[in-house]
Amino acid sequence: MLVSEKHGLTAEIESLAEKYGRTREALLPILQEIQMRHGYISEFAQQEIANFLDIHPVEVYGVVTFYAFLSRKPEGRYIVKLCQTIACDLADKEAIARAIERELNIKFGETTQDTKFTLQYINCMGMCDQGPAMLVNDDVYTHLTPHKAVEIIKSYK
Amino acid sequence: MIKDKLSRTPVSQQPLIVKKEEEGGIGSFVEVEINGRKIQVQMGTTILEACRQNNIHIPTLCYHEDLCLAGLCRICVVEIEGMRTLQAACTYPITNKLKIQTTSEKVRKARRHILDLLLSEHYGECYSCHRNGNCELQSLAKEYGVDGYKFGHITERRHTVDRSSYSVIRDMDKCVLCKRCVRTCIDLQEVGVLEATHRGYDTTISTFYDKPLADVICINCGQCINRCPTAALKANDPSDEIWVAIDNPKKHVVIQTAPSPRASIGEEFGLPPGHSMTKQLNTALRWIGFDKVFDTNFTADLTIMEEGTELLNRLKKKLVEGDNNIKLPQFTSCSPGWVKYIEHFYPDYLDYLSTCKSPQQMFGALIKTFYAQENNIAPEDIVTVALMPCSAKKFECNRPEMHSSGFKDVDYGLTTREMAQMIREAGINLPDLEGSGFDDPFGDASGAGLIFGATGGVMEAALRTVYEIVTGREVPFKNLEITPCRGFEGVRQASVKLEGTLPEWNFLEGVDLNFMIAHGTANAKKVMEALVRGELENIHFIEVMACPGGCIGGGGQPIPTSPEIRKKRAEAIYNEDRGLEVRKSHQNPHIKYIYEKFLIDGPCGHISHKLLHTHYVKRGKFIA
Ligand code: SF4
Numbered sequence: 001m002l003v004s005e006k007h008g009l010t011a012e013i014e015s016l017a018e019k020y021g022r023t024r025e026a027l028l029p030i031l032q033e034i035q036m037r038h039g040y041i042s043e044f045a046q047q048e049i050a051n052f053l054d055i056h057p058v059e060v061y062g063v064v065t066f067y068a069f070l071s072r073k074p075e076g077r078y079i080v081k082l083c084q085t086i087a088c089d090l091a092d093k094e095a096i097a098r099a100i101e102r103e104l105n106i107k108f109g110e111t112t113q114d115t116k117f118t119l120q121y122i123n124c125m126g127m128c129d130q131g132p133a134m135l136v137n138d139d140v141y142t143h144l145t146p147h148k149a150v151e152i153i154k155s156y157k
Numbered sequence: 158m159i160k161d162k163l164s165r166t167p168v169s170q171q172p173l174i175v176k177k178e179e180e181g182g183i184g185s186f187v188e189v190e191i192n193g194r195k196i197q198v199q200m201g202t203t204i205l206e207a208c209r210q211n212n213i214h215i216p217t218l219c220y221h222e223d224l225c226l227a228g229l230c231r232i233c234v235v236e237i238e239g240m241r242t243l244q245a246a247c248t249y250p251i252t253n254k255l256k257i258q259t260t261s262e263k264v265r266k267a268r269r270h271i272l273d274l275l276l277s278e279h280y281g282e283c284y285s286c287h288r289n290g291n292c293e294l295q296s297l298a299k300e301y302g303v304d305g306y307k308f309g310h311i312t313e314r315r316h317t318v319d320r321s322s323y324s325v326i327r328d329m330d331k332c333v334l335c336k337r338c339v340r341t342c343i344d345l346q347e348v349g350v351l352e353a354t355h356r357g358y359d360t361t362i363s364t365f366y367d368k369p370l371a372d373v374i375c376i377n378c379g380q381c382i383n384r385c386p387t388a389a390l391k392a393n394d395p396s397d398e399i400w401v402a403i404d405n406p407k408k409h410v411v412i413q414t415a416p417s418p419r420a421s422i423g424e425e426f427g428l429p430p431g432h433s434m435t436k437q438l439n440t441a442l443r444w445i446g447f448d449k450v451f452d453t454n455f456t457a458d459l460t461i462m463e464e465g466t467e468l469l470n471r472l473k474k475k476l477v478e479g480d481n482n483i484k485l486p487q488f489t490s491c492s493p494g495w496v497k498y499i500e501h502f503y504p505d506y507l508d509y510l511s512t513c514k515s516p517q518q519m520f521g522a523l524i525k526t527f528y529a530q531e532n533n534i535a536p537e538d539i540v541t542v543a544l545m546p547c548s549a550k551k552f553e554c555n556r557p558e559m560h561s562s563g564f565k566d567v568d569y570g571l572t573t574r575e576m577a578q579m580i581r582e583a584g585i586n587l588p589d590l591e592g593s594g595f596d597d598p599f600g601d602a603s604g605a606g607l608i609f610g611a612t613g614g615v616m617e618a619a620l621r622t623v624y625e626i627v628t629g630r631e632v633p634f635k636n637l638e639i640t641p642c643r644g645f646e647g648v649r650q651a652s653v654k655l656e657g658t659l660p661e662w663n664f665l666e667g668v669d670l671n672f673m674i675a676h677g678t679a680n681a682k683k684v685m686e687a688l689v690r691g692e693l694e695n696i697h698f699i700e701v702m703a704c705p706g707g708c709i710g711g712g713g714q715p716i717p718t719s720p721e722i723r724k725k726r727a728e729a730i731y732n733e734d735r736g737l738e739v740r741k742s743h744q745n746p747h748i749k750y751i752y753e754k755f756l757i758d759g760p761c762g763h764i765s766h767k768l769l770h771t772h773y774v775k776r777g778k779f780i781a
């Protein structure tokens with residue numbers, strides 16, 4: 001990360017700390033805003049947040065790794081979230097995953113070179129009777145087949 | 158004066174503030190029925206406390222007397238009449254009449270079930286485990302008659318063992334996620350290295366970004382080890398290498414023993430806490446094969462001479478010469494955990510630290526110079542071992558600065574637990590041995606050096622000497638027991654008036670020597686924050702020990718630990734001091750000898766600066 005970027009981020013976190021208060025309770029709202037604006041929360045950002053809230057970096061890391069909606073790496077414009085919970089799993093989410101991975105040439109947890117797509121697993125989103133199910137950003141897709149999934153991905157390219 | 162920061166303790170666990178003795182308030186009594194027995198308990202007592210007070214056993218795992226309540230493991234569940242679900246005894250406060258069952262079928266089945274689940278994810282076999290025989294999980298399995306793995310048992314490692322640190326080794330495959338280490342590091346020590354991260358099945362106790370422990374801000378205090386119920390945390394044990402040195406006839410292997418291990422090592426051999434084993438330990442060490450057995454208290458006495466002189470020098474420069482670059486209060490520097498803490502968290506305040514090395518490192522430097530010369534032994538053939546109550550000393554002896562003799566001054570730091578293991582391995586039952594003294598040229602030390610082991614001890618030892626240097630009279634406390642230095646309050650403050658000073662010290666006439674004592678780095682933090690706010694202008698000298706209770710509660714001491722155990726160990730030390738002939742550092746004849754023969758330009762002179770003093774590193778808390 002460039003030094004100037006770091007300073008920018010520090011200033012940004014400081015103003016968020018002013019806005020939400022320099023207490024432990026401010027942690028989630030600050031993380032959410034950083035996530036929204038940057039698409040991820042860097043290692044540096046986590047330490048700076050800890051600094052301003054006078055908590056320990058490892059506590060911030062604990063929260064960031066706990067919530068699926070917070071990420072530690074830059075993400076693509078389209079985030080493909082495939083459900084990995086039991087109903088979708090039994091409906092063969094594995095085949096869907098492999099097909100998408102082949103199409104984008106990346107693995108789950110990774111982002112494409114052009115930062116267009118990120119592949120993630122998520123837990124049950126309540127579409128259990130219509131599995132396998134996935135999200136592309138906020139759009140829901142159900143009753144997937146490998147072929148159908150690849151077509152959906154292509155439509156975002 | 159020192160304001161407490163907003164506590165991390167959740168509201169539900171903060172002490173209730175209710176007027177005392179009021180009807181139904183804290184302090185009034187309530188009757189409960191436990192297993193059919195009627196028992197009076199104070200309002201607000203937890204079920205666990207009530208049971209313990211009445212000798213009713215409840216198993217626990219995540220509970221620890223030193224830590225805030227967590228209610229995580231549920232092994233302590235009990236049945237309360239009228240409640241649908243079982244309740245955790247460790248967190249349930251009694252506020253009304255309850256009928257409690259601690260051994261009903263439902264309770265026993267639930268506990269067994271929890272245990273079976275824990276064991277299903279627990280990697281490892283007890284016979285190859287260093288906590289074999291002193292493991293809370295193992296004891297629970299025994300208590301509940303576990304005779305198989307109901308839900309299977311993992312046989313493959315999921316984690317790699319983190320051996321990066323000189324002091325603490327982490328084996329997360331043996332972790333039961335009780336978070337005792339997390340609460341220790343965050344609440345008790347306020348260092349904040351460890352936390353539960355990730356989620357569900359992947360939940361692990363980890364450092365920031367799962368970095369190696371050596372790369373984060375760990376101060377090596379080992380307090381997490383002392384409170385871990387299993388073998389997930391342990392100290393970095395050099396005993397194999399020490400055996401090799403002992404078995405090598407070409408090596409001259411000497412050991413120095415710190416004041417605290419002798420007050421606690423008996424516990425490893427089944428004695429109750431509070432038995433001093435000084436003399437027996439010396440014999441055991443000789444039987445094991447150490448060529449010489451020295452007393453670290455000798456260099457504790459030396460530390461008092463050096464650090465006391467340094468303090469008087471600072472006072473003189475500031476008060477007489479008006480030198481404003483001189484930093485006061487002076488902080489003690491004999492606790493390597495505290496030194497690393499201040500290097501990380503207050504790097505701009507390192508000038509306040511005394512430049513004195515810890516007694517361990519002073520000794521190492523003297524053994525490979527003075528002792529080697531006097532006895533005509535080549536320093537490269539000497540192996541110095543330090544028996545310490547401390548895991549941070551392992552890191553300290555590996556600091557690159559610690560080569561003042563031209564060699565690694567102290568080769569190995571060994572903890573009390575590891576020493577006990579070596580003694581067992583040699584087939585010795587410590588309490589059975591005859592006693593023996595320490596070897597010359599350092600001999601037996603003073604009681605002042607001995608009390609270094611307990612919080613407040615360095616201050617007390619320093620006052621016994623400084624007061625006498627300045628006034629020519631003994632410090633005016635009955636029996637030399639400077640009681641304001643004693644006890645276990647987190648931060649203590651007191652003063653001694655200097656009156657009737659000798660001519661050289663006239664500038665100190667009538668001055669109140671103000672001092673503070675803090676133990677546990679959470680308390681050190683309170684002191685540092687007060688310093689940063691500019692509130693400590695009038696304080697002259699501050700003793701800090703990184704571990705709660707001081708060295709007697711060190712990270713290398715026998716497990717378990719509790720306030721009661723630490724109190725007993727401290728008493729053992731104070732009792733031994735009371736019985737000693739020489740109780741002031743400057744009256745130790747061996748100290749006089751070394752200043753005559755070797756450190757000839759006196760305390761804080763050139764030679765001692767080279768061998769006995771050091772400098773510090775501005776580390777900062779940013780984790781790269
Ligand atoms: S940690 Fe305890 S239960 Fe686990 S292998 Fe070691 S002794 Fe056995």
Ligand code: SF4
Pocket residue numbers: 325341342346348349350351374375376377378379380381382
């Ligand atoms: S050794 Fe001390 S600082 Fe390091 S992780 Fe353990 S408790 Fe925290």
Ligand code: SF4
Pocket residue numbers: 331332333334335336337338339362384385386387389390
């Ligand atoms: S490392 Fe030890 S103390 Fe920490 S959570 Fe695991 S078992 Fe508990």
Ligand code: FES
Pocket residue numbers: 083084085086087088089123124125126127128131133
């Ligand atoms: S299991 Fe996939 S949506 Fe519920």
Ligand code: FES
Pocket residue numbers: 216217218219220227228229230231232233234245246247248
């Ligand atoms: S000991 Fe009570 S919940 Fe762990």
